[in-house]
Amino acid sequence: MFKVPPVSAERLPGLLRAMPKAELHIHIEGTLEPEMIFALAQRNGLRLPYASVQELRSAYAFSNLQSFLDVYYAGASVLLHEQDFYDLARAYLARAARDKVLHAEIFFDPQTHTARGVAMETVVNGLHRACADARTESGISAALILCFLRHLSEASAFETLEQAGPLRDRIVGVGLDSSEQGHPPEKFARVFARCRELGLRLVAHAGEEGPPAYIWGALDALKVERIDHGVQAVHDAALMRRLAQERIALTVCPLSNHRLRVFPELAQHNLRQLLDAGLAATVNSDDPAYFGGYVNENFTQVFAATGLTVRHAYQLAFNSFEASFAGTAEKRAWEHQLKESFERFVEHD
Numbered sequence: 001m002f003k004v005p006p007v008s009a010e011r012l013p014g015l016l017r018a019m020p021k022a023e024l025h026i027h028i029e030g031t032l033e034p035e036m037i038f039a040l041a042q043r044n045g046l047r048l049p050y051a052s053v054q055e056l057r058s059a060y061a062f063s064n065l066q067s068f069l070d071v072y073y074a075g076a077s078v079l080l081h082e083q084d085f086y087d088l089a090r091a092y093l094a095r096a097a098r099d100k101v102l103h104a105e106i107f108f109d110p111q112t113h114t115a116r117g118v119a120m121e122t123v124v125n126g127l128h129r130a131c132a133d134a135r136t137e138s139g140i141s142a143a144l145i146l147c148f149l150r151h152l153s154e155a156s157a158f159e160t161l162e163q164a165g166p167l168r169d170r171i172v173g174v175g176l177d178s179s180e181q182g183h184p185p186e187k188f189a190r191v192f193a194r195c196r197e198l199g200l201r202l203v204a205h206a207g208e209e210g211p212p213a214y215i216w217g218a219l220d221a222l223k224v225e226r227i228d229h230g231v232q233a234v235h236d237a238a239l240m241r242r243l244a245q246e247r248i249a250l251t252v253c254p255l256s257n258h259r260l261r262v263f264p265e266l267a268q269h270n271l272r273q274l275l276d277a278g279l280a281a282t283v284n285s286d287d288p289a290y291f292g293g294y295v296n297e298n299f300t301q302v303f304a305a306t307g308l309t310v311r312h313a314y315q316l317a318f319n320s321f322e323a324s325f326a327g328t329a330e331k332r333a334w335e336h337q338l339k340e341s342f343e344r345f346v347e348h349d
């Protein structure tokens, strides 16, 4: 293992911003900035129930996950045409590249759009074309993960999977998101089993607000390879041992957890506890347009609030590449770049 060099506390935020990383937990609809909501509403001839960008932004005061989801689904209703999805993903990927994201695995919620009469192929083709053009322009690598909305039925998830069939080669995997409490993973066991047969990679949100039992359920009933959030695992010692032993990555989102009051103060966040227990945690932004920051903001704020060190920084970035669904050769190349970035940073001390 690489021996991580010492870096002063003052220079740590600079290192966090400069180090290469992967982002594995980002909802594309959660990158819809208020300015873009207004621009798309105008382009698509839609009226919004807010008079200004400022008024919309002031509605972003959340008390829990559901209070956020209500606002988030309303915001996504301005997305109608393939070009809207393209513009949204291009804007995110340009922003991510500036944060030294080398690889992004992007969630999208097709049911939010198909329920409004937008075709599955409109969504996927717009996002896919944006990923391809961003790669050509800035070299960033990106893949798409289709998320099923867990507050909807198993039948709706199966119908969504059917609609995605012809676009199978544009999707790397599937996930599970939306309202967690009252919608345990077991509800989607048969859908995930079918996705597994199709060769799709599997992830699920679990243990964001919900209990450790939902993380067990995601592992055993859905057979997921990563857990999105997973911060409630600390309440179950046997689960912590299993996650560490099996190197199941957790895609942790500190600013989201703070804004949705999972941790009322960012200083209370348990990221350090997860890392120090040997879990493969990563840092991600979830819905940055709503939670006050993209991935580098998540890194710098959680490090400042909880006193994480340069050793944790290296581990988090390394974990992000290792837990990605990219091929082995790409992972090794990115991990090499990570090591070099740390060495270069120290040389210029």
Ligand code: ADE
Residues within 6 Å of the ligand: 027, 030, 065, 072, 177, 178, 179, 180, 205, 208, 256, 286, 287
């Ligand atoms: N959809 C978008 N963000 C989400 C989150 N943090 N949890 C569950 N579903 C989501």
Ligand code: ZN
Residues within 6 Å of the ligand: 025, 027, 177, 205, 228, 286
């Ligand atoms: Zn999420």
